[in-house]
Amino acid sequence: MYIRASHRARAATDVVEVIREHMFATLVSVSPSGTIASHLPFVYEPERGEHGTLFAHMARANPHADVVGHGEELVIFTGPHAYISPSWYVDRATAPTWDYVAVHCYGTAVVHSAAEAERNIERLLGVVEAGHAHPWRMDELRRDDVDRMIAGVVSFEIPLTRVEGKFKLNQGDQPERVRAAIAALEQRGEPALAAWMRRYNDLP
16 A cells, blocks of 8 residues: 555554454455455454454355465455545645545464354454443354354454555645645534544644
């Protein structure tokens, strides 16, 4: 991913925040027949390994499952993004652009055993069911149904070898334009991107 110096992540915690808030990501692998992609929820444990570890699973019937673990994978997390219009500025003599936050993670997957797959699904449930009034638990299923479910998926983890974060947020633009863009985004219902713009342009 092309990243200007001004668009680099300021802190590792910013990257962790993007991954955890936008956990439904795109897994990209190369198969003998070409590039293949799947959309999956990922759980990230940043303290596990040099660059952290991602955990996910997919349907065994998915052709992608046959190539996971046979080469480097790319997982793309897309954060908030929006078109930035010059019409928002007093001085409109500038080009339009698209501001966004994105994280690319690289590594080779390790496929789980059945027991590991069950723990991995429980890991995901611990994240997505958190905050529910009555969280659903896998033990609400019969044991044979759990076994059938586990047999139907390929579960894996990706120890990350490289993580790239890009925060393209009008850095270096005129302060009045940045403020105008933030105001327009907030008015249009894009508070998450506006908040990142404030943070990366050192605005209150």
